[in-house]
């Protein structure tokens with residue numbers, strides 16, 4: 001007996017010493033040529049940055065365990081980098097993509113091969129440019145099938161369809177954000193939302209650009225929803241149909257039914273759509289429009305797609321779903337509280353239980369002094385809009401953090417003193433302080449390998465309460481609690497769900513409230529964390545974690561690939 005158990009123990013020890021054993025899949029090559037393409041929507045033609053001339057960009061199809069080699073070549077004048085949103089990038093932070101965090105951008109005429117293996121993940125994710133506002137046109141779906149022979153934990157769908165929500169701007173988004181950052185005001189809003197690149201029939205000059213989902217009666221379809229919009233959380237609903245939510249951010253959830261769902265930029269949601277048992281003599285609109293909580297102006301238009309039953313006639317009556325009010329926080333709260341991990345033996349919820357480090361971050365807007373000679377800026381009271389975490393507005397370095405970290409040259413690039421908790425305490429969700437000026441810096445927080453982290457993100461009322469969809473690179477996290485008002489460190493933890501909380505990579509901080517997340521820092525590298533409303537990221541609502549190597553070989557960041565772009 002003793003011999004057998006010590007044999008098993010040494011086998012286990014051997015297994016942990018081996019490099020990640022999970023690369024048992026295929027090698028998949030993709031070629032991404034970044035080039036300009038003329039695209040016409042709403043009767044406006046725009047020369048836009050695309051991958052392979054496609055808008056939205058090409059779909060990446062892989063299987064859990066596959067090694068992806070994506071050769072990105074930049075044929076446009078802008079610098080480019082691409083992020084594989086939600087892919088954990090275990091030991092391969094070099095392939096994560098945020099510009100000046102894990103890599104310098106790919107310059108004009110250069111190529112970079114993103115090389116990563118999909119370990120322990122399956123579901124819907126997406127890729128997008130991670131530099132300035134280029135992701136408005138540079139994004140696409142990543143579909144990761146389960147390993148061969150492993151079924152979905154829900155009825156096998158008859159067919160699948162990606163539903164990518166985007167934002168169409170008649171103007172160039174680069175110019176929009178450049179101008180806003182210069183004059184300090186809020187950037188111009190989009191002209192339309194899109195489903196798979198199409199604004200739909202509710203906009204002028206757009207009837208022919210309507211996404212159509214053609215279905216058969218009595219079947220189950222898997223819709224892979226992705227919110228690729230720049231600045232807007234969205235409500236989505238299909239008239240006269242109920243959706244069953246089965247997965248978010250490539251993590252299966254306990255299935256539940258809903259007529260309407262909420263999806264923030266950065267999030268993905270898989271739903272089952274069961275069609276009616278016989279062909280109804282009707283067509284059905286699928287609509288999406290914003291959930292908006294801030295005080296700024298926003299694009300309040302509605303994108304429409306059509307659900308059509310095959311073989312049905314023309315000129316059928318058209319039904320329209322009822323969406324929540326633009327500011328329906330009650331609905332948003334109710335919906336997000338229904339999301340629960342499967343938490344079974346096959347798909348356990350490994351929630352960190354013994355927390356090593358606790359952090360409390362305030363997130364919200366703020367201001368910078370106007371630095372325009374002779375002029376007043378267009379932000380609040382003649383200032384410039386800014387945004388911060390714990391009053392630090394993050395300044396991107398000129399070289400990438402990950403290289404600086406790996407080569408031990410961080411001294412002049414970043415500091416490691418990002419505050420654990422707010423430096424100035426006030427009633428965060430009460431009356432805001434008179435002084436709304438923020439500080440700035442390139443500050444990080446260092447975590448030893450395998451630190452169990454708890455982080456509470458607290459919205460502030462500075463320049464108005466607002467929901468912030470927070471995205472963490474390199475990890476999934478568990479959403480263990482959320483509430484309104486100020487987080488109460490004495491009483492709120494008693495209400496945490498440590499059993500089956502939803503696991504994801506992007507979570508909405510409730511407007512005027514807080515959310516508590518937990519993650520295990522088991523992935524060495526430098527990992528960006530930011531609001532996925534692009535305008536807030538641009539204003540500085542971002543920071544980075546530095547996770548140190550562990551002792552074992554499979555706990556260390558790989559050395560950089562030879563073709564890593566230079567600054």
Ligand SMILES: *[C@@H]1O[C@H](CO)[C@@H](O)[C@H](O)[C@H]1NC(C)=O
Pocket residue numbers: 036037038047
């Ligand atoms: C886009 O349209 C412009 C103006 O019509 C034209 O000069 C240009 O060649 C077109 N570009 C592409 C990539 O088709």
Ligand SMILES: *[C@@H]1O[C@H](CO)[C@@H](O)[C@H](O)[C@H]1NC(C)=O
Pocket residue numbers: 071072073111113
């Ligand atoms: C990537 O694509 C570029 C452009 O086609 C090509 O020149 C380069 O050799 C490719 N890189 C690799 C590693 O295949």
Ligand SMILES: *[C@@H]1O[C@H](CO)[C@@H](O)[C@H](O)[C@H]1NC(C)=O
Pocket residue numbers: 069092115116558
């Ligand atoms: C991709 O990276 C792995 C290590 O993560 C390495 O073994 C492999 O050779 C790389 N592939 C290519 C084509 O460079």
Ligand SMILES: *[C@@H]1O[C@H](CO)[C@@H](O)[C@H](O)[C@H]1NC(C)=O
Pocket residue numbers: 239240280281282319
């Ligand atoms: C769709 O829903 C509306 C409102 O609930 C209802 O009046 C109508 O009969 C339904 N139509 C079909 C074809 O299901």
Ligand SMILES: *[C@@H]1O[C@H](CO)[C@@H](O)[C@H](O)[C@H]1NC(C)=O
Pocket residue numbers: 300326
């Ligand atoms: C959308 O915004 C415009 C301009 O602010 C406003 O006139 C209109 O009433 C709004 N529409 C809806 C549906 O809220």
Ligand SMILES: *[C@@H]1O[C@H](CO)[C@@H](O)[C@H](O)[C@H]1NC(C)=O
Pocket residue numbers: 325327329
């Ligand atoms: C939502 O908007 C409506 C109409 O614009 C307004 O009457 C209501 O007070 C708002 N509700 C909240 C919670 O802000």
Ligand SMILES: *[C@@H]1O[C@H](CO)[C@@H](O)[C@H](O)[C@H]1NC(C)=O
Pocket residue numbers: 330331334335
């Ligand atoms: C919350 O969701 C449940 C389940 O769908 C529903 O019955 C209830 O009416 C919802 N409450 C609100 C306030 O939306």
Ligand SMILES: *[C@@H]1O[C@H](CO)[C@@H](O)[C@H](O)[C@H]1NC(C)=O
Pocket residue numbers: 373374
């Ligand atoms: C500032 O304003 C003065 C008077 O209007 C003008 O002469 C000067 O050129 C301005 N300076 C700048 C930098 O715009």
Ligand SMILES: *[C@@H]1O[C@H](CO)[C@@H](O)[C@H](O)[C@H]1NC(C)=O
Pocket residue numbers: 380381434436463
């Ligand atoms: C702008 O200034 C006014 C008057 O000084 C003040 O009441 C208000 O709070 C200020 N607003 C902001 C956003 O700083």
Ligand SMILES: *[C@@H]1O[C@H](CO)[C@@H](O)[C@H](O)[C@H]1NC(C)=O
Pocket residue numbers: 427429430431
């Ligand atoms: C914070 O402000 C809110 C809103 O004004 C108020 O309800 C709450 O009592 C305040 N909390 C404290 C601790 O003062």
Ligand SMILES: *[C@@H]1O[C@H](CO)[C@@H](O)[C@H](O)[C@H]1NC(C)=O
Pocket residue numbers: 433434
């Ligand atoms: C903020 O300004 C208001 C009015 O200008 C003043 O009454 C109040 O005392 C100030 N509060 C602080 C904390 O300075």
Ligand SMILES: *[C@@H]1O[C@H](CO)[C@@H](O)[C@H](O)[C@H]1NC(C)=O
Pocket residue numbers: 368395439440441
């Ligand atoms: C950071 O703050 C300093 C001091 O207030 C200021 O001079 C500098 O312009 C700021 N930098 C950025 C990028 O906002």
Ligand SMILES: [Cu+2]
Pocket residue numbers: 467468469531532533536537541
């Ligand atoms: Cu935000």
